[in-house]
Structures are given as structure tokens and as C-alpha cells.
Amino acid sequence: MFGWSINLFRIRGIQLAVHASFFLLLAYVGFNAWLEGGGIGLVLNVAMVLAFFACVVLHELGHSFTAMHFGVGVRRILLMPIGGMAEFDAIPRQPSRELLITLAGPAVNFAIAAVLWVLVGLPADWRLFGFSDYPDTAVGLFQLLLHWNLVMGLFNLLPVFPMDGGRILRALLATRLPYLRATFWAASLGKVLALIAGLIAAFVFHHYLTAFLFAFIYLAGDAEYRAVLRRDLEDAHWRALAAQGFATPAVPEEPPLLGP
Numbered sequence: 275m276f277g278w279s280i281n282l283f284r285i286r287g288i289q290l291a292v293h294a295s296f297f298l299l300l301a302y303v304g305f306n307a308w309l310e311g312g313g314i315g316l317v318l319n320v321a322m323v324l325a326f327f328a329c330v331v332l333h334e335l336g337h338s339f340t341a342m343h344f345g346v347g348v349r350r351i352l353l354m355p356i357g358g359m360a361e362f363d364a365i366p367r368q369p370s371r372e373l374l375i376t377l378a379g380p381a382v383n384f385a386i387a388a389v390l391w392v393l394v395g396l397p398a399d400w401r402l403f404g405f406s407d408y409p410d411t412a413v414g415l416f417q418l419l420l421h422w423n424l425v426m427g428l429f430n431l432l433p434v435f436p437m438d439g440g441r442i443l444r445a446l447l448a449t450r451l452p453y454l455r456a457t458f459w460a461a462s463l464g465k466v467l468a469l470i471a472g473l474i475a476a477f478v479f480h481h482y483l484t485a486f487l488f489a490f491i492y493l494a495g496d497a498e499y500r501a502v503l504r505r506d507l508e509d510a511h512w513r514a515l516a517a518q519g520f521a522t523p524a525v526p527e528e529p530p531l532l533g534p
């Protein structure tokens with residue numbers, strides 16, 4: 275699924291790559307905009323998509339630079355039509371670090387929103403849900419970008435995996451609980467929320483695409499818990515073998531402390 279990507283350039287050693295389907299999205303948006311608004315519509319809408327994904331990259335760089343500050347290697351940032359994904363060598367299990375690394379992403383969106391709010395403000399008819407005033411001026415473009423950064427920041431704070439909010443909740447729980455228990459409770463809460471939201475989307479609003487999204491979120495909670503459980507079991511397995519005097523492969527250590 276993640277094949278077919280094109281490497282663009284490196285930012286502080288992190289490879290920025292774009293999934294091939296991203297260009298399909300650009301072509302789709304460009305063609306529709308051209309049909310509706312001609313040349314100017316095409317330029318503004320393609321610029322809007324590129325600006326939106328630039329904000330996605332900045333969000334991922336927020337996570338990445340904070341991770342690098344703690345000595346965690348970041349291999350690449352992959353852009354897909356559904357969003358961005360930063361690939362880390364290993365997410366630290368210290369709650370305070372995971373908390374800071376995770377908070378840094380939405381914080382970037384709110385910082386961008388604050389700067390744009392000072393520069394262009396929001397239109398009088400703005401609302402958080404359902405605002406999609408397609409821009410026909412440069413100011414309109416920046417207002418839509420401001421709106422999207424607010425939505426991106428808030429949506430990512432939902433306390434469900436694979437969103438940043440799920441990791442934030444796990445990190446907060448992990449200050450009191452073992453990491454696996456914290457993951458279990460964070461994933462369970464996320465699954466209950468996803469189930470309720472999915473049922474409401476399907477049977478109250480008849481919005482099946484949103485229901486499908488929450489089905490995906492439900493499964494992601496399971497996947498996160500199983501990934502942490504598997505790593506715990508593997509670690510325990512190798513430790514048990516090592517205790518009996520068998521040679522074992524090197525267990526990856528926690529990244530070295532570089533700061534703060």
C-alpha cells in the first residue's frame with residue numbers, strides 16, 4: 275500500500291516522499307476547478323491543495339524535530355491523500371517524551387492558525403463544521419487554510435488511535451500505569467468512542483463515509499494494542515532465553531538522552 279512513492283528532498287536528513295496517488299488528487303482537484311472557474315480557479319485550487327499539504331508536512335515536522343531532540347531517528351515523512359505519516363526508528367516509551375513529541379504536531383497547526391488569524395482573520399459566516407468556502411481570492415485561500423489548520427489540530431486531538439489524541443491519552447495514563455495497560459485503556463476508550471460515533475454517523479446522519487472512517491479508527495485501536503503487546507512478549511521471550519544463557523539478538527535499546 276505504501277509503495278509507489280516518489281522521493282522529493284531532505285529536510286534535516288528526513289526524506290520527504292509523496293505517494294503516487296497524491297498526484298491523482300492534484301489532477302482531480304485541478305480538473306474540477308478548471309471546469310468551474312477556468313484558469314484562475316485552477317491555479318487557486320491547486321495552490322490551495324499544495325498549501326494544505328505543506329501544513330501537513332509542517333505538522334509532521336513538529337513531531338519529527340521534537341523526536342530528533344530526544345535522539346529518536348526519523349527516516350522519512352510520507353505524504354498521502356489522506357494525510358501525512360512520519361516514520362520513527364522507535365517511539366520512546368517514556369510518557370513525558372511521547373507526550374511532547376505528540377503534542378508538537380497539533381501545536382504547529384494552532385501556531386499556523388494563530389499567525390493566519392492575525393493576518394487575514396476569519397469570514398463572518400465562518401463555522402467549525404461544514405465550512406468549505408472554496409476560495410476565489412488569495413485572502414479566501416488563506417482563510418480556508420486557517421480553517422483547515424484549526425480542524426486538523428482539533429481532529430488530531432480526538433482521544434483515539436491512530437490520532438495524536440490517542441497517544442496523548444496513552445502517555446498521560448502511562449504516568450500511572452504500565453505502558454501495556456495504558457495502551458489497553460487508551461485503545462479501549464478509543465474503540466468505544468469510535469463505535470458510538472460510527473453508529474450515530476450511520477443511523478442518525480446516514481453518512482456512511484464517516485461511519486467507514488470510524489470503523490477504520492476502531493480497528494486502529496486494536497492494532498496499536500496488539501503491536502505493543504507483541505513487542506512486550508518478544509522482549510520477555512528474549513530476556514527469558516538470555517537468563518538461561520542462550521545467545522540472543524541485540525534488543526534495541528531506548529534512544530540516548532539528548533535533552534532537554
Ligand SMILES: [Zn+2]
Pocket residue numbers: 333337379380430438
Ligand atoms: Zn500528528
